[in-house]
Amino acid sequence: MTAKIEVHDFNLFYGKNQALHDLNFQLNEREVTAFIGPSGCGKSTFLRSINRMNDLIPNVKVRGQIKIDQQNVYDPHQDLVELRKHVGMVFQQPNPFPLSIYDNVVYGPRIHGISKKAELNEIVERTLKQANLWDEVKDRLDAPALGLSGGQQQRLVIARVLAIQPDIILMDEPASALDPISTERLEELIIQLKESYTIVIVTHNMQQAQRISDQTAFFLNGYVVEFAQTQRLFQQPTQQKTAEYIAGQFG
Amino acid sequence: MEQVTNLPNKKLEETSLAEELRSPAKKLIRIEQRGRIYTLLSAWILIITLFSLLFFITSKGIMPFIHGEITLQNFFSTHWGPTSAEPGGPFFGSINFILGSLMVTLLSALISAPLGIGAAIFMTEISPKFGRKILQPAIEILVGIPSVVYGFIGLTLIVPFIRNTTGSIGFSLLAGVIVLSVMILPTIVSMSVDTIQSIPQSLREGSYALGATRWQTISRLLVRTSLPGLMTGVILGMARAFGEALAVQMVIGNSPNLPFQLMKPISTLTSVITLNMGNTVQGTPYNSVLWSMALILLLMTLFFILLIRLMTQRGKQG
Ligand SMILES: Nc1ncnc2c1ncn2[C@@H]1O[C@H](COP(=O)(O)OP(=O)(O)OP(=O)(O)O)[C@@H](O)[C@H]1O
C-alpha cells in the first residue's frame, strides 16, 4: 500500500474558530477511506481542504501540510487548476449547472481542452453509464439538468467528476439523496472505481462505511479520534468515544 | 367500516367550525369590504388611465392617415419639409427620425452593453469589496442625475471636444450616442449585477472543483447561465435610450439628416416631437404628424417590453 495522501499536523481556522485540530494520517492509493462522525465535526471541512475549495471562503487559515504524491498542496507554488483536475469532488448538495445534461458532463473536459464531438460523446456515454444514469437520460441529453430528480442530479454530478478523469475522488455524502437501489448501485460503483481511483467518502451510514471502505476515520469536534482499518475500527474500537458513537449512543 | 361510521360525526364538527370561521364579527366584514373596494378602485383607475392613453395616442397617430391629410408614402419617406410650399409639399417624411432613434439606441447599447456587463462582472466576481463600497454608490448616483444635466454636460464637454478634434460642428450622432451610453450604463450594470449575484455560490464551487479558472467560470458558466437577465438589462437600457428626449435633443444638432455619419447632426423621433410640439397648431397636419411619431415610439416601447417578457420567461425555464 502506497500512501496517496499524507496529512501532517493539519489545522484549519474559520476566522478565530478552529475547525480542525492537528490531523495526522495517511490515505492509501486505490483504497476507499470513509469519514464518519456527528454533524458539524469537520468532515466536509477536511474534505474541502484536500482540493483547497476552502480557499474560496474568506478568512480561512490553515497550518500544517496535506501531501498528494509527496507534493504539499499548500505549497505557494501549487497550481490550483492542476490540483483540482487530479482531485475531483462530489459536493454534499448536488449542484448541477443550469445547463443541459450533456453540457454538464462535458463542462470539465471542454475546459481541459477536449473539443472533438466524437470524443465528448464517448465521454458522456461512458461516464453516465458508470454513474448508472445513462438508461434514464440517454434520450434527453439536451434536456435541462435541473429537471432531473435529486437522486438523478447526484448521479449526474458524479458523472461530471468522472469525466475529468481525476486520480482522487472526494465524495461528501453522495448517497444522501438516493433511494436504496441507487445507493446500492453507487456502492458498487465506488468499489469498482477503487480499481483505478483513490476515494474518500463522507458518510453518516455506518453500514455503508463498513461495506465499501478499507479504512475509516472517526471525526469528533475537529479531531480525528480514531483512524484504522475499517473492520478493526468497527469491531474493536480502541477509543471510548468511537465505541459509543458506533453503538449509536450519540451523534 | 369504522371509518364509515365515524364520517358523519366528523363532518358535523367541521361544519360548525367552518360556519364559525365564515361568520366573523360584522365590523370585520365591513373593514374587509372597504379594503377590497379600495384596492379594486385603484386597479380600475390604473387600467382605465392606461387604456385611455393607449387609445388617445393610437387614434391621434392614425388620424392624419385616415383623414387623408398625410399619405403613408409621404410619412415613410426621407423628405422632411413640413412647411414647404413646393409642389407636392408639405413633406412629412419621418424615416430619417425613425432611423435616427434606432441608430442612437443601437450604437449606445453596443457601447454600454459590454462595458456595463464587464463592470458588473468586476463588481460581483473580481472585486466584490471595491464593487460594494465604491461602484455600487457611484451607479446609484448616476441613476439619480436628471437627464437635463446629462445633456448639459454633453453640450459643454462633448460637443466642443468633437468640434475641436474633428473640425465638424460638434453637434452630431456621435455626441448623442456618447451621452446616451453614459445614461443607460447604470441600468445595464445594476440589472447585470442583480442577475450575476443571484447565481448560487455552489455553482461557482462546482466549476472551480472541476479545475476551471476564474475566467473560465465567468465566461462558460456565469455569463451563460445569466444571459437572459443580462439581455433584459440591455433591452431595458435600450428602451430608456429610445425614449430619451431632452439630453439627446441638446447635443445631436436636430438636422433632418439620415443617421449614417457619426459626425453629422441628426434628429430622432423624440427630439423632433419636443422641438415642434410647442410651435405647431392643433389640428394641422404638421401637428398631427407628431402624434404619428409618438405612436411609433409607443409601438417600439411595447416591442421592447415584449422582448423583456420573452427573455425573463426563457430565464425561468433555464
Ligand atoms: N463557511 C464556514 N464559515 C465558518 N464556519 C464554518 C463554515 N463551514 C463550516 N463551518 C464550521 O466548521 C465546523 C465543521 O463543519 P463541517 O461542515 O465540516 O461539518 P460536517 O462534519 O461536514 O457536518 P455535516 O455532517 O453536518 O455535514 C462546524 O462547526 C461549522 O459550523
Ligand SMILES: [Mg+2]
Ligand atoms: Mg458535511
